[in-house]
Amino acid sequence: MTQDRGMDGRNAARAPFPRRSRRRWTLAGGCVGAWLLLYLIAGSVISATLLLAALAATAAIAVVFLRSMGVTRDHPWIRQLASRPWRDGQDVLRVAMNHLPDVFVVAPSGALFAPNVVEIQLNPEDLASLCDRIELSVVTASVTEFYEEQIAKYRARFATPERAEVYLLADEWVPRGRYRLRQGHPATAAAQREFAYAVPRYSDADADLNEWDWREPGPDLTIVDAHTLTDSGTATVMENTVPPVPVLRLITGDLVAQTRMTGAEAGRGSVDLVLPNVSTISRKHARFAFSEGRWWVTNLGMNGLTVNGTPAETEQPLTDGDTIRWGSRPDAVTSRVEIG
Structure with missing residues (x-):
């Protein structure tokens, strides 16, 4: 039996396990664990199987009922359950970096293709806490370098000749302590390199002046930093270049x-x-x-x-x-x- 090898004679790197497959295996493992627990309680294979089927049917009915009532994954209750409030922005970013290979695309031939631009969406509070500790331009440069290391590790290839880039955006629909990864857009990445924009909340009389409204990135402005407020309380736009990080x-x-x-x-x-x-x-x-x-x-x-x-x-x-x-x-x- 021969072993597949790369062009340089070394063993070909395995593709990262797709997130959807991980979820399926996690669900299957949970079902097996639940069945074993029910078997230990009931002492019968048939009883354990029937109880598991009843629990699954009850869960399905509950999901259908909640959806009919308008309770989806974007509902505040669900988002609260999905949040990880014990994580700060740096913890969330570290977890997201470990899952950057999830954006790779596996071709039918088995080759891996990496998007040139990747977008990491964080909760606005997590992104603000991250900016309080580290300059966002430095974070962007470091995450991009780590992404390039992952591409080399898995021997992925770029779909286009442009340079790799990873940028961070705030999204209020992402629960605290969580993140969202997706293929980014070059125009949005270019806008983030040039501008940083944020405004305080003045819409409510009782609003906390320390809170921020993070706006969706447009062709001329991108929300990336919570440190652009002047002493007078007015919003400012500033140029944000990425300084080189010394080795x-x-x-x-x-x-x-x-x-x-x-x-x-x-x-x-x-x-x-x-x-x-x-x-x-x-x-x-x-x-x-x-x-x-x-x-x-x-x-x-x-x-x-x-x-x-x-x-x-x-x-x-x-x-x-x-x-x-x-x-x-x-x-x-x-x-x-x-x-x-």
């Missing part, structure tokens, strides 16, 4: 790890920046973020972290040539930081 490089002995992706995690586990597999280094030891024109490090491990000999209790700025010790012990592994 962050960790040199640990003979091991070199580097990234341009903000929010990258370092450790000895399944992370973006892999460190030596020693006991003083946690599986997820630190997070590196690019903000305000510089790189910052935040300790995530239980063993502690020092920057130039000073314990990093909070987020610490980094400069080229800094030294990071992975642990509080004097003999802990150290890394030299190179930026640029």
Whole structure:
């Protein structure tokens, strides 16, 4: 039996599991689990099957009744049940990035095609909380770089010769803590690169001035940032260019790890920046973020972290040539930081 290989002789990368297939397998697994539970309770194969059928029929009738009453997936009750309020904007973005391969298209020949432009829709509150921590232009550049890495990982091909781009939009119909992925439009992506636009809510007398109305992207304006309000309270439009993110490089002995992706995690586990597999280094030891024109490090491990000999209790700025010790012990592994 021969094994399929790519053009370079290596094993061909498997296509990502389609979301619809994952849902079907999840539903099938839930049905099997429910049947086993009913079997343990009833002690009979026939009784368990009948009870499962009765529950399925009841659920179907409930769905039909709710739809007849106008309760669909866009209803506030359903959206509230679907929300994940414990996730902030950065958590939602991290989950969405892990599912970027879901937008790939599988051709009949088995080849993978990647859209050149991808749109990530977030709840306005999640997008605003993300912008409070990291500049959106930096986030866009980092997510686009990660998308290109996924394309290379799965050996997908672009349908058109244009460059890859991932952009974020606010959509009030997306529940908090959730996201929506879809193929984007080049015109919308170009508008987002040029402008950032947001206005405060003044429609209601009791409206909170800290809330924002996020408008749908048009040919000349795109909602991308919640930081365009002047001191006078008027809405402004500003040019939003994407500055280059300098490479962050960790040199640990003979091991070199580097990234341009903000929010990258370092450790000895399944992370973006892999460190030596020693006991003083946690599986997820630190997070590196690019903000305000510089790189910052935040300790995530239980063993502690020092920057130039000073314990990093909070987020610490980094400069080229800094030294990071992975642990509080004097003999802990150290890394030299190179930026640029």
